Amino acid sequence: xxxxxxxxxxxxxxxxxxxxxxxxxxxxxxxxxxxxxxxxxxxxxxxxxxxxxxxxxxxxxxxxxxxxxxxxxxxxxxxxxxxxxxxxxxxxxxxxxxxxxxxxxxxxxxxxxxxxxxxxxxxxxxxxxxxxxxxxxxxxxx
Amino acid sequence: xxxxxxxxxxxxxxxxxxxxxxxxxxxxxxxxxxxxxxxxxxxxxxxxxxxxxxxxxxxxxxxxxxxxxxxxxxxxxxxxxxxxxxxxxxxxxxxxxxxxxxxxxxxxxxxxxxxxxxxxxxxxxxxxxxxxxxxxxxxxxxxxxxxxxxxxxxxxxxxxxxxxxxxxxxxxxxxxxxxxxxxxxxxxxxxxxxxxxxxxxxxxxxxxxxxxxxxxxxxxxxxxxxxxxxxxxxxxxxxxxxxxxxxxxxxxxxxxxxxxxxxxxxxxxxxxxxxxxxxxxxxxxxxxxxxxxxxxxxxxxxxxxxxxxxxxxxxxxxxxxxxxxxxx
Numbered sequence: 512x513x514x515x516x517x518x519x520x521x522x523x524x525x526x527x528x529x530x531x532x533x534x535x536x537x538x539x540x541x542x543x544x545x546x547x548x549x550x551x552x553x554x555x556x557x558x559x560x561x562x563x564x565x566x567x568x569x570x571x572x573x574x575x576x577x578x579x580x581x582x583x584x585x586x587x588x589x590x591x592x593x594x595x596x597x598x599x600x601x602x603x604x605x606x607x608x609x610x611x612x613x614x615x616x617x618x619x620x621x622x623x624x625x626x627x628x629x630x631x632x633x634x635x636x637x638x639x640x641x642x643x644x645x646x647x648x649x650x651x652x653x
Numbered sequence: 654x655x656x657x658x659x660x661x662x663x664x665x666x667x668x669x670x671x672x673x674x675x676x677x678x679x680x681x682x683x684x685x686x687x688x689x690x691x692x693x694x695x696x697x698x699x700x701x702x703x704x705x706x707x708x709x710x711x712x713x714x715x716x717x718x719x720x721x722x723x724x725x726x727x728x729x730x731x732x733x734x735x736x737x738x739x740x741x742x743x744x745x746x747x748x749x750x751x752x753x754x755x756x757x758x759x760x761x762x763x764x765x766x767x768x769x770x771x772x773x774x775x776x777x778x779x780x781x782x783x784x785x786x787x788x789x790x791x792x793x794x795x796x797x798x799x800x801x802x803x804x805x806x807x808x809x810x811x812x813x814x815x816x817x818x819x820x821x822x823x824x825x826x827x828x829x830x831x832x833x834x835x836x837x838x839x840x841x842x843x844x845x846x847x848x849x850x851x852x853x854x855x856x857x858x859x860x861x862x863x864x865x866x867x868x869x870x871x872x873x874x875x876x877x878x879x880x881x882x883x884x885x886x887x888x889x890x891x892x893x894x895x896x897x898x899x900x901x902x903x904x905x906x907x908x909x910x911x912x913x914x915x916x917x918x919x920x921x922x923x924x925x926x927x928x929x930x931x932x933x934x935x936x937x938x939x940x941x942x943x944x945x946x947x948x949x950x951x952x953x954x955x956x957x958x959x960x961x962x963x964x965x966x967x968x969x970x971x972x973x974x975x976x977x978x979x980x981x
Contacts (some may be wrong), residue, residue, distance in 0.1 A: 530705060552805040554857035557833050562812050595816065596809075598829065601862065602836035621784060621832060633769075634783050 527594065530567040540568070541599055558600040568594045607641055612649030654678070657706060660724040663796050664759060668710040670721070671803045674713030682707055684741065686748030690881050701748075703741060709805055712810050715752045718803070719745070723760040730760035732767040739775035743823075757802070761795040776820035778802070778827035781834070788835055798831040805830055816825065818840040848945075852891060852902035860945050864899050867892060871939050872954070875932045880910025882962050884952075885941070894950060894962045916966045923968070926981070931967050934981070935960055 527535040543551040544561035552560040557570040569591040604619040611624075620637040634643075643651040657680065658663035668676035672838075685702045694700045708720040718969070723730045723736045742756035756777040764772075769783045780798045781790040788796075805965065809826070816822045841857055849858040854872060862881040867886060876893065883893035883900075891904035914928040935954060942953035943968055949963045953972070961968035973979040 530702045549808070549811060552808045553801055553830065554853070555801060557801065557837055560830065596829075598682065598833070598835045600836065601856075601857065601950055602833065604833075604836050621786075621835065633785065638785070 525570040525594075527568055527570050528591075529569070535568065537597065538599075543635060544597075546620075552596065556601065558598055560596055560598045562596050564593070566593040568597075570594050590636075607637055609636065611645065611653040612640075614649075655680075658722070658724040660759065660761060660792075661722045661794075663704070664720060664722050664799055665708050666774055667796065667800045668708055668803060669798070671800070671807060672710045672712065675713070677709045677711070678707070679709075680706050684745065686744060687750040687752065688748040691748065694939070697792065701744060705741060710806075712807050716755065716810055717752050718755045718757055718806065721756070721758045723758060726761065728885075729765045730758065730768060731765055732771050734758060734760070735764075735768045735771040735775070735777060739771060739777055742777065743775060753818070755806075755817075757827065759791045759799060763789070773821040773824050776818075776823045778824050780827065780831060782828045782831045784832060784835065790838065791832065795833055795877040798834055802827050802830050812910070817978050829949060848897060848899055850898060850900045852893070853905055853914055854902070855925055858901070859955075860943070863892075864943055866890065867901060868940050868943060871937055872935050874939075875916035875928075875935065876908050877928060877967075878908050878910030879913045879914055881908050882967060883908060887970070893904075895912075896964075897949060899945075904966060918966060918968045921970055921976065926969075928967075931969055934958060934969055 525537070527537055527540065529535055540563065541559060541561055542565065543557070545554075551560045552562055553559075571591065579633040582648050604621045608615065608617050608621050610616075618636045620635065623633050624636060625631050626634050626637060626639075626643050627646045631646045639651050641651055641653055644650070656665065657679075661678070664678065665678045670889075672912045684707070686700055688694075689700045696701055702893055706722070708722065710718040710720060712718070719738070719742055721734070723734055738756050738758055742754050745752075745754040753861075753866070755773070757780065758772070758777060759780045761781070763781060764783055765778055765889050766785075768779065771777075772779050772783075780802065781788070781795050798951045801843055806826075816925050820932050837857060843856070844859075847857045849860060849863060850856065850859045851862075867890060870886040870888055870890055872884050873887055876883040876885060876891075881895040883910065885891055885892060885904060889904050891901065891908075893900045893908055895909060917926050917928050919926040920926065934956075935958060938958065939955040940952050941955050944951045944953075949961050951962070952960045957971055957973045959970045959972055961970070970980060971979045971981050
């Protein structure tokens, strides 16, 4: 873990860990949060969203910093992004797979990425194409 | 109280339910900045003001969500709608005496793609969300999104929320809360209205959720009424087939209809058998698999029995090979 200052929302099932670098199970974390009604931002037909911003939860990312675009400090570095809220969706979108940078990932088709062209623009995961470059510098391989 | 259109009326009622007396609606309201002691706002006609229609959802102690409702029939809201609201919210914040203003624009017919840049850079939220696809949401879905956002926002404010204040924090917060409606609406369409429903909640559900919740549970009893066939399961759960619909979830012990022994068949040859026979055969067995054939629903049981739920009929078949030597 190299950095803990960037912030992210988490809607997939990411690799989460605490400030002691211990792996955390997403479902168990949500169950824990569900016992504290204050943390449940919403629990309805669409799914559950819980607040974890004060629990010292981080997600591992192999991409650069989502805010500054700064790349991970070294090729093997894990970028720790603080997680503010976690969602569990009851009707997830279609799952697709891409290799971006050194990472092969399963993501929902409607996930949003930022790519660098003449300007930085948003793109849905299902529209990512080989050769595109994220604004954080990682290349889309497939 | 008068409303300019159905959208405005519905959104105000939602805001009232959630924010109580802190929800207000004003037409042709002349809004004025709160701080009027700045040299740059001095003019011959007084400080800046603008006439708007606004629903305000207020949150203690000092947060105000300014909602603009755009009901344009089939036309989408344009960047000028977003720019106007950005000017209102931005100016209110710049000359605020302590209140923090957020902005939300609701346009059930959607937004043109040019709206996004103006909304993100101004930290205004949009309902329905722009997803870079011609995603059409129903009018009702936009209202559901609004309720979800207003409820979640109130609870979110109880925690530190600095990241929502700067662009595109609030835009993203609302986007994350509303983007998953696409999956729910698609599922509803695929199920032609809603084949799967969660008992008690009345929420739309899915075959996947049924499998996740029921597989591994034991059959406690079989339920047969004039309206439904079903199972009582371990863990206080229930499974019911009512017409074309499948309901499952926490057992409310009130299946529709009156008690009525169902028609029962056994083996692939559909031989007659009694309800009691089926009951004794499947009681205490564990659900190991499930299949939905549209016309009927089947569970695989731990004693190698397939239990089929047909309209008003239960059908049991032993799956052990050879079939002929293992007839029931």
